[in-house]
Amino acid sequence: MAGSSEISEGELIKEEEEECDVFEFGDDLELNPFDGLPYSSRYYRLLQERKTLPVSKHRHEFMTFLEKHQMIIVSATTHSGKSTQIPQWCAEFCLSAQYQHGVVVCSQIQRQQVVDLALRVADEMDVNIGHEVGYSIPLESCCSNDTVLRYCTDDILLRKMMSDPLLEHYGGVVIDQAHERTVSTDVLLALLREVLLQRPELRVVVLTSPPASDALLAHYGNALHLRVDAPRAGEVVYGNGSRTESFYSALRLTLEVHRSGERGDVAVFLASDQDVVRACNILVKEVARMSASLGELVPVTLCPGNPGMCPPIAENKRCRRVFLSCSQSEEFFWQMDSIKFVIDTGVEKTFVYNPRMRASSEVLRPISKCQAEMRKHLAGSTGKCFCLYPEETRLPPDVPPRMLESNLTSTVLYLKRMEVAGLGQCDFISRPDPEGLMQALEELDYLAALDDDGNLSEMGIIMSEFSLDPQMVKALLASCEFDCASEMLTIAAMLTAPSCCIEPPVGMVTEAMRCHLKFQHPEGDHFTLVNIYNTFKRYQKEPYFSQEKWCQNYFLCCAALQTADAIRAELTDILKRIELPISEPSFGTKTNAISIKRALLAGYFMQIARDVDGSGNYFMLSNKHVAQVHPLSGYGAKARKLGLPEWVLFHEYKLSDNRIRTVTHISPQTFVQMAPQYFFCNLPPSESKEILQHILDSDRSGGSNRRPKSQPAATETQKGSEESESHDRCVIQ
Template sequence: MSERNNSAEPDVYPESEECPGEDSFAFGEDLELNQFDGLPFSSRYYTLLEERRALPVWKVKREFEDALVHNQMLIVSGTAKTGRSTQIPQWCAEFCLSAQYQHGMVVCTQTNQQQAIDLALRVADEMDVNIGHEVGYTIPLETCCSSDTVLRYCTDDMLLREMMSDPFLEHYGVIIIDQAHERTVSTDLLLGLLKDILLHRSELRVVVLAVPPMTNKLLNHYGSVPLISLETSRPAEVVHSNSGNKDYFYSALRLVLEIHRTKGDGDVVVFLASAQVYNPRIRANSEVLQPISQCQADTRKQLSGPTDPESLMQALEELDYLAALDDDGNLSEIGIIISEIPLDPQMAKALLASCEFDCVSEMLTIAAMLTAPSCFLEPPAGMTHEAVQCHRKFQHPEGDHFTLINIYGAFKQTQREQYLSAEKWCQDYFLDYSALKTADDIRSELTDTLIRIELPISEPSFGTKTNALNIRRALLAGFFMQIARDVDGSGNYFILTHKHMAQVHPLSSYGAQSHKLRLPQWVLFHEYTLSENNCMRTVSEISPQQFLQMAPVYFFYNLPSSESKDILQDMLDPVGSRKCKDEKQKATSISTDANSGCTKALQTYDRCAIQ
């Protein structure tokens, strides 16, 4: 049993409050002691209990408990502020406790990391237990759980990762899929895989929480399963703005102030025009505002979101390029190792490659800095020049990935020397202390992961030419799909995979606000954003020879035709490339009425590409 550290309030039961009886706990017995840790309830528990009983979800508590006992799966449909995400997991924990956890504990997935943390903190408070003990959470690179944990909140991708080592999720007696309407790739995969797991585990219970528009799709997918619908305390009133002003933010602000002035008490939720849209065809986030239909607006009102099936296909293609899949579509040996590293596949492959190229220490820093929030602070008005001057002190001629190593190294040195507080040092250099601290924590977690899976960690040798070459090789091992070439010497970069033109971000080492470094002709970039000024972020110089050395042959073959590809082809096979050009010139000189001959010549040219 864990020792609870509650607030200073005395652990007594208020005489004015009704002591909870059978209506509160269907599976409990001794209600004067907390059934999860054996300690007396605090007075705060009863205060929160009254708030919980007022939630709409409590009206279906008995119905839910009965359905959970007699069915392997059930669906709960309801909108926000019904209490489903906090109360239903607690009732499921009581259900598992009634069986003495013979079939496992409770896990509840979320699509957002912060929501998983916030819900765990709230539920631990309501259950009158300590966070990290009976109630915990798991998000990428952070775990707050123990052997006492009976209810765990986690992101959907973390539960999916857990299935790689525990395919039938035998640690759990109840699995709750929250926010199923968000339709993330991880949630959709979990919904599909759990359907098969239920066939092998008759004792397992699965609860799916979604908003009403998603309910019919779930019922069609799972067949005849119980559906519990939650009533909303008060339906939302929708107000549309008729303003044609392109400045949508100020239009929305004026509308909110008008509602505040003319309407009664209540909350206001504003859906602003958003740019959180991923384009799988070009592997880029798009910040171009686009109109949506009335149907999409209604769905968004119910906290729902659209799904993109191309994302899954692109993810499989990416894993194939990274050699993470075998010929049967299962994880290869490399894929199994990558799955153990809590990073996106490209970064995990780069970190894995660094073990071969003896630059693990440097790649750990790069991976941590790129996984954490940006360390660069937005300067106050009128201080842009000063911020650029401060950031310039860390710039590395090899590129932004190397600049990140400089920044992290300076941060750690400041922590060691202690002549100046790290917070003050970050403030002076327009850097985000919390972001750098997060990067430091992530780096430690990644180091522990490499040690656990017994991968070698080389000694740091940053600053040598050999080390710089090895870092570029490791980066190319994971990010060979993100290469661009300066086509005119003025910073207009052509991205090889989808033929888009882009500029380097202004805050980059090669950006407009930096000092005039020589613009590299070939670069590797970490992120590309489709916007009015298409930008590449975190850019470092590479050579085309290094790209050809590290990129898989079949990836190069699948690149769309372009002048940049021809240059690479000529480097790879000068004789064959020259022959292709000659045959192409002959094809263009043939009379326009000789279509078959022209087609034959072009087909010959296509076959000359490397295979």
């Protein structure tokens, strides 16, 4: 009986434990379904705020749509809550299916936006960042195996599709800011259309601004449309000035608002990053002359992708913040409720690529109606928006697709890689320009990325592993053969990161040039970049070394150099992963300098120029245009007293100022050896081509003492390079 009694007590205890499991948290504490822990008090406070968002009243409707339809287009303005709430609802939908079809990913176009949104959503979901909610941006990932909602940039999601073409890890994909029409977002939307056909269980949600939703709906005819009504915009005041006057008009109006004494922060939309920096410097000077009784005015610069820009300072009732911004920055204000005044110049500067010239030109043009409407709503229903353009101005309805204005070489390489992965069809919202596509295919062919049938070659597959410009990848791969990979890794990182040279304040230009002169290398600007990076790394190891202080002293951007350091580490890891050799550094030796130039020419043989008259007028062989070297180059105005090199390789050419940038001296003999023969044959006729042809004929006939009149005698360095380069072209071709 004793044994029977013990069994009875054990069963009773078990029943009591089961009852506790059922009722312990049911009445008092609600469990978070994402981590199984009780919700905190902060969760409920944030929940009340979330319920006031315009998008919240559409929750039930959205969840119903999500159950029955594969694709939903949601149009809503800034401050509607679409970027924070809808991804959470998608995560709840995937949770209800026990993640049988995957978790949720949400793409953004700005890396800072990715981080800010992930932090906010983790707070709202009452989970830890990096666990249930995470983010992935270039050079940084904060995720784990527990992550059910991941925010990432659109280019990161594209790279993910290379290893997971059908995105089988995800059950829900949210494409945010589709109205910005970036190349990566447009490619994603095109690929996802085919993925949906192969994965009926996948859900795709596209978030856009109201005026831009029409183009998406026309393209995706079977998609459902959910329109979130925005609160009424505040007072809108139009101007009658011209585009050229808008910059100073915006600054004068900013100071007038401050003198008026009305409370509230100001958002000023200018044409470009350069205008933002210039406006900040002007306002700082003007504020210093203003009466202290007006209160403090603090300019804050907000520019996408620029590490030199200051982050927003905390809201302070005793000062007025002026947020200086440019295009593609409207979404930065999604969590700023303090803005009561918006000043919109109505123009933007952007670079448009010309495939015939293989160069970009800066274009000043009006913003889209989509952008204008978003800006009007930033000040809320009680604020004011000053549009510095006439009300009758006809703005284009949508943001021009970047697909039609960009160099498509990297995009075509990616799409060729996706063909290998089985996603060959791309139905773009806006079809790419045929001329741009042909130029991209021709360039990939020159770089040996395509085989004779136009498919991706083995070299092309390796090149697609890098998120770099294909020309830079080819140069990097060639450096592994020429034993200068360490130096080329630095050059690639420095040219991929934002410029490390900051614009000096007025009155400090001469001092900045004197500081930069200490890094200049006689071989050219590519070598100068290695000098800057090596010095930065060398001083980094010194005790009590302050990176920020050192950079400040030399007018360099510390954030840009740190970004370059991170990019270099990532590129090094890729080379190791694909088992390519990385040589020991030998920068400064003659042999190393020759090897670096050969590696650069392996990728940038299409960007060669010759000084035709000895005065700095460089004739570009590919397009027969004449340009000058940028003044900040080591071969700029200061170098002309010492003489300019006849033949140079340049990294970039801009039609806007007709300048070539990042220039390095090369010998024509090296170019002839490194450039593919069929590229050389396709060069348009010119005197420069005749000189190169003579060199090529001389090499074939065993050499000749005769040379064209315009060809200078070889220097000792060139002679040495010719001796060391007597073998055939590199195998990497």
